[in-house]
Amino acid sequence: MKNDVLMPLVGVVTDIRQDTPDVKTFRVNAPGGGKVFEHIPGQCAMLSVPGAGEGMFSITSSPTNKAFMEFSIKKCGCLTSWLHQMEVGQEIGIRGPYGNGFPVDTAFKGKDMLFIAGGIGLAPLRSVINYCRDKRADYGEIDIVYGARSMDDLVDYREIIDEWMADEGIHVHLTIDRPQEGWDGHVGFVPNYVKELGFDTNKTAIICGPPIMIKFTLAGLTELGFDKTQVYTTMELRMKCGVGKCGRCNIGDKYVCKDGPVFRCDQLDHMPDEY
Amino acid sequence: MKRIALTSLDALLARIAETQALYVPVDAKGGARFEQWEAGKVLSDATNTARSAKDFFFPQTESLYDVKMTGKKLEIVDTREDGEDFVIFGARACDVRSFSILDSVFLADPVDTYYKSRRDRATVVSLACTKPEETCFCQAFGIDAAAPEGDVAAWKEEGYLYLKAQSEKGERLLEALSDLLEDADEKAVETQQMRTRWFLSALPLGKVSFEGMKQTDLMDHFKNEKWKSLSEACIGCGTCTFVCPTCQCYDVREFDDGKKVRKFRCWDSCMYSDFTLMAHGNSRNSQLERFRQRFMHKLVYHPNNHDGEFGCVGCGRCLQKCPIGMNIVKVEKALEAPHEE
Amino acid sequence: MQDRMIARAKELLADGTVDRVMGWKKGEFLYDATPAVFYSAEELDAGFVMNAFTAANVSKYLIKETKKEGKILAFLKPCDSFSFRQLMNEHRVDRDKVYIVGIPSWGKADMEKIRQKGITGITSIEEREGDFVVNTILRETHVIKKYDVYLEKCKNCKSKEIVVYDELLDGENGAAVTNSRFDEVAKLEAMTPDERFAFWQNELSRCIRCNACRNVCPACTCEKCVFDNPKSGLENKAAATSFEENMFHIIRAFHVAGRCTDCGECSRVCPQHIPLHLLNRKFIKDMNELYGDFQAGEAEQQRHPVTSYRTDDAEPGVIYTRGGTGK
Numbered sequence: 049m050k051n052d053v054l055m056p057l058v059g060v061v062t063d064i065r066q067d068t069p070d071v072k073t074f075r076v077n078a079p080g081g082g083k084v085f086e087h088i089p090g091q092c093a094m095l096s097v098p099g100a101g102e103g104m105f106s107i108t109s110s111p112t113n114k115a116f117m118e119f120s121i122k123k124c125g126c127l128t129s130w131l132h133q134m135e136v137g138q139e140i141g142i143r144g145p146y147g148n149g150f151p152v153d154t155a156f157k158g159k160d161m162l163f164i165a166g167g168i169g170l171a172p173l174r175s176v177i178n179y180c181r182d183k184r185a186d187y188g189e190i191d192i193v194y195g196a197r198s199m200d201d202l203v204d205y206r207e208i209i210d211e212w213m214a215d216e217g218i219h220v221h222l223t224i225d226r227p228q229e230g231w232d233g234h235v236g237f238v239p240n241y242v243k244e245l246g247f248d249t250n251k252t253a254i255i256c257g258p259p260i261m262i263k264f265t266l267a268g269l270t271e272l273g274f275d276k277t278q279v280y281t282t283m284e285l286r287m288k289c290g291v292g293k294c295g296r297c298n299i300g301d302k303y304v305c306k307d308g309p310v311f312r313c314d315q316l317d318h319m320p321d322e323y
Numbered sequence: 324m325k326r327i328a329l330t331s332l333d334a335l336l337a338r339i340a341e342t343q344a345l346y347v348p349v350d351a352k353g354g355a356r357f358e359q360w361e362a363g364k365v366l367s368d369a370t371n372t373a374r375s376a377k378d379f380f381f382p383q384t385e386s387l388y389d390v391k392m393t394g395k396k397l398e399i400v401d402t403r404e405d406g407e408d409f410v411i412f413g414a415r416a417c418d419v420r421s422f423s424i425l426d427s428v429f430l431a432d433p434v435d436t437y438y439k440s441r442r443d444r445a446t447v448v449s450l451a452c453t454k455p456e457e458t459c460f461c462q463a464f465g466i467d468a469a470a471p472e473g474d475v476a477a478w479k480e481e482g483y484l485y486l487k488a489q490s491e492k493g494e495r496l497l498e499a500l501s502d503l504l505e506d507a508d509e510k511a512v513e514t515q516q517m518r519t520r521w522f523l524s525a526l527p528l529g530k531v532s533f534e535g536m537k538q539t540d541l542m543d544h545f546k547n548e549k550w551k552s553l554s555e556a557c558i559g560c561g562t563c564t565f566v567c568p569t570c571q572c573y574d575v576r577e578f579d580d581g582k583k584v585r586k587f588r589c590w591d592s593c594m595y596s597d598f599t600l601m602a603h604g605n606s607r608n609s610q611l612e613r614f615r616q617r618f619m620h621k622l623v624y625h626p627n628n629h630d631g632e633f634g635c636v637g638c639g640r641c642l643q644k645c646p647i648g649m650n651i652v653k654v655e656k657a658l659e660a661p662h663e664e
Numbered sequence: 665m666q667d668r669m670i671a672r673a674k675e676l677l678a679d680g681t682v683d684r685v686m687g688w689k690k691g692e693f694l695y696d697a698t699p700a701v702f703y704s705a706e707e708l709d710a711g712f713v714m715n716a717f718t719a720a721n722v723s724k725y726l727i728k729e730t731k732k733e734g735k736i737l738a739f740l741k742p743c744d745s746f747s748f749r750q751l752m753n754e755h756r757v758d759r760d761k762v763y764i765v766g767i768p769s770w771g772k773a774d775m776e777k778i779r780q781k782g783i784t785g786i787t788s789i790e791e792r793e794g795d796f797v798v799n800t801i802l803r804e805t806h807v808i809k810k811y812d813v814y815l816e817k818c819k820n821c822k823s824k825e826i827v828v829y830d831e832l833l834d835g836e837n838g839a840a841v842t843n844s845r846f847d848e849v850a851k852l853e854a855m856t857p858d859e860r861f862a863f864w865q866n867e868l869s870r871c872i873r874c875n876a877c878r879n880v881c882p883a884c885t886c887e888k889c890v891f892d893n894p895k896s897g898l899e900n901k902a903a904a905t906s907f908e909e910n911m912f913h914i915i916r917a918f919h920v921a922g923r924c925t926d927c928g929e930c931s932r933v934c935p936q937h938i939p940l941h942l943l944n945r946k947f948i949k950d951m952n953e954l955y956g957d958f959q960a961g962e963a964e965q966q967r968h969p970v971t972s973y974r975t976d977d978a979e980p981g982v983i984y985t986r987g988g989t990g991k
């Protein structure tokens with residue numbers, strides 16, 4: 049009866065891309081090639097490095113990608129610093145997938161989609177965005193509002209410009225916090241930009257970013273006439289087990305690792321403000 | 324129902340210990356505690372052990388696996404050994420109920436196999452209480468200290484130990500001991516049971532009930548202004564958490580011995596400041612929030628997720644051990660009292 | 665005494681000397697009072713309690729309280745006053761924001777010691793002169809000598825003197841008392857190193873790392889303890905080795921050396937009954953022997969032996985000399 053959910057599998061890093069000064073995207077495969085496991089958009093995985101710890105990261109690649117998984121990771125602590133200094137060929141511990149994921153094949157199907165992200169918050173959304181792009185016929189219009197501190201902090205900038213913007217029926221709206229040389233796009237915070245753009249209320253919205261951005265954007269959408277049942281978000285809290293047992297990632301009676309990380313915003317009204 | 328004269332108790336324990344590891348509460352410095360039985364060790368008469376019995380299934384620390392890194396290669400080694408079967412003899416009704424509360428977490432999908440393997444290997448012999456403490460309130464959770472759950476329930480009465488199998492495991496155990504046991508009538512313990520039940524109802528906490536908690540919505544409990552005064556004196560230690568038989572939060576940490584990294588888990592407490600600390604912030608920064616989390620978990624969150632079952636068994640350890648005399652009964656009474664304007 | 669304290673607290677609230685009162689709030693039983701802040705005469709009447717079980721040292725709470733607006737009334741027992749004075753020496757409390765009424769203490773009882781007498785199901789405890797009269801649900805009445813069930817810290821009380829106050833409830837102060845608090849330490853010193861190691865191994869192996877000793881300790885006032893700080897490299901919640909098990913307590917004892925007033929709270933709160941005070945007392949005894957008698961918290965603005973240097977200080981070799989003789 050060996051093996052346990054807490055025991056990771058081995059994954060090998062097959063490609064590393066520097067996205068922004070502090071964000072890198074890592075490609076992970078099983079040691080023998082292929083993916084370590086399958087997932088649905090919005091789900092997460094626990095990555096670990098002996099001596100540096102273990103942490104929960106959203107899987108940024110779409111499950112429609114059959115060749116590999118990707119993780120976009122911002123350098124901010126002990127584990128992420130270690131991950132940022134590793135080289136291609138490095139093996140890491142990986143276990144998952146964890147969490148509920150987005151209802152891409154149910155609630156989202158046939159809907160016009162509005163993705164709103166701030167900073168590294170694009171990482172969990174990239175999986176859904178690319179899923180929708182790969183199953184284009186299943187979804188309506190797609191709008192993406194994405195903001196970061198500066199031009200250099202926009203994650204996946206090349207992919208956004210070269211692929212997303214080139215797609216039919218996808219409208220990308222970029223913004224940065226402060227004016228910057230070489231930037232002729234919109235300047236301002238995401239919540240305000242969303243209100244300025246003023247979206248049609250038949251869309252299904254997904255917000256991801258820092259808690260404060262989520263709160264203000266949700267308020268903005270409500271002002272525009274969105275019902276909270278049309279708005280989804282994805283959360284991040286400290287996790288150790290990933291399976292609802294270690295007891296720390298709860299918001300009220302919901303565990304982010306198990307009952308989340310995806311929540312519909314009307315659920316948040318019944319959850320304490322501890323995130 | 325079977326029985327054996329208490330004068331032959333050692334023979335009974337010796338027989339069990341022949342084939343399995345046997346743990347019994349014995350008196351020790353710092354209060355009664357479970358120890359592996361060997362000839363000469365005497366079953367304690369204490370109402371309960373200082374530490375709860377959760378250690379048997381959820382130890383303070385346990386190794387999970389080893390990781391070795393050679394160059395860029397990683398090797399993950401399951402270091403578990405097949406443990407032996409064991410018997411816990413003399414656990415009280417509250418602690419026995421705590422096992423099913425722990426089960427509801429650790430055995431829920433996906434099963435925690437570390438926990439499950441110990442649970443599978445254990446046979447629990449419970450011992451009915453006769454001298455409850457004033458800090459006992461197990462009856463508030465529908466626990467009958469006079470008729471404890473467990474694979475085998477036992478009663479000490481008038482020079483005899485009465486034993487009743489309550490599961491297949493229990494029947495197997497009593498079967499193996501059958502030549503030492505004689506048949507007995509359940510009536511023999513009825514008087515004792517009535518007396519214990521009366522004691523429990525007549526003690527200061529005999530009328531404590533938590534059911535009223537369910538009348539109020541989660542958010543209203545959460546927003547109750549009483550949390551401020553309740554948590555004011557909390558020193559943020561983990562005593563309540565660690566003496567609690569149902570507190571099961573854990574941390575996963577690692578120990579680097581130079582050759583390999585050993586992943587282990589250990590008890591953790593939501594009362595600690597680093598419990599929810601992340602590289603970029605903390606979702607529960609104040610002691611008020613941490614204190615509230617612990618009691619909300621036991622009295623609201625756990626019942627919400629587990630068919631109304633509270634995360635408390637009324638063993639009273641936190642009432643006896645909290646350095647500042649705060650405890651779950653005071654919390655319940657304060658939350659149930661009308662809100663102040 | 666409780667009534668006199670409540671009466672005085674009400675006067676000081678009424679005349680505006682203070683705007684709140686630090687005290688102990690009545691619990692479910694006689695012995696589970698909780699330190700609390702009272703804001704009104706009504707609150708005092710409803711919940712303020714002072715009895716033979718209100719042992720909690722409230723000095724440490726005054727760190728937090730004196731960072732708030734207004735002035736707080738604190739009733740300090742002699743041992744609490746040593747802790748408070750030491751916190752003043754370390755600039756951890758704002759003396760001007762506390763009005764201190766010194767109260768005498770003849771000793772506080774340890775509920776665990778009453779239980780250890782095999783008494784269960786207590787329905788009431790009455791104080792009668794030098795005795796406790798304990799009634800149980802089994803309809804038993806036990807008469808217990810108070811002294812027999814005093815907390816360790818009270819049995820070995822070092823002083824009845826209140827070292828810092830604005831007024832004294834009784835009008836007169838106590839004085840240092842002869843005690844035998846170093847006897848246990850001397851016994852440990854008389855052991856062979858192996859015996860001593862076995863003694864501590866046995867005691868410390870019971871530790872559940874609840875941190876109650878540290879969190880209650882008036883000398884442990886670091887904003888962030890190294891053992892809680894992931895960046896310190898020392899953070900540990902559970903001992904990965906038996907060495908780490910000992911390390912936490914030994915490092916803590918070193919850190920409070922020279923600042924520990926021997927208030928005894930560490931041993932009072934330990935849920936596993938580890939005699940932690942013995943570690944601190946060993947340091948105190950050593951300091952007394954090596955540098956001359958010293959009592960932390962006794963006087964104002966003193967440097968303690970560990971932070972001061974004199975040319976006649978003991979040389980490091982003293983460790984070998986003392987250790988070599990088995991002491």
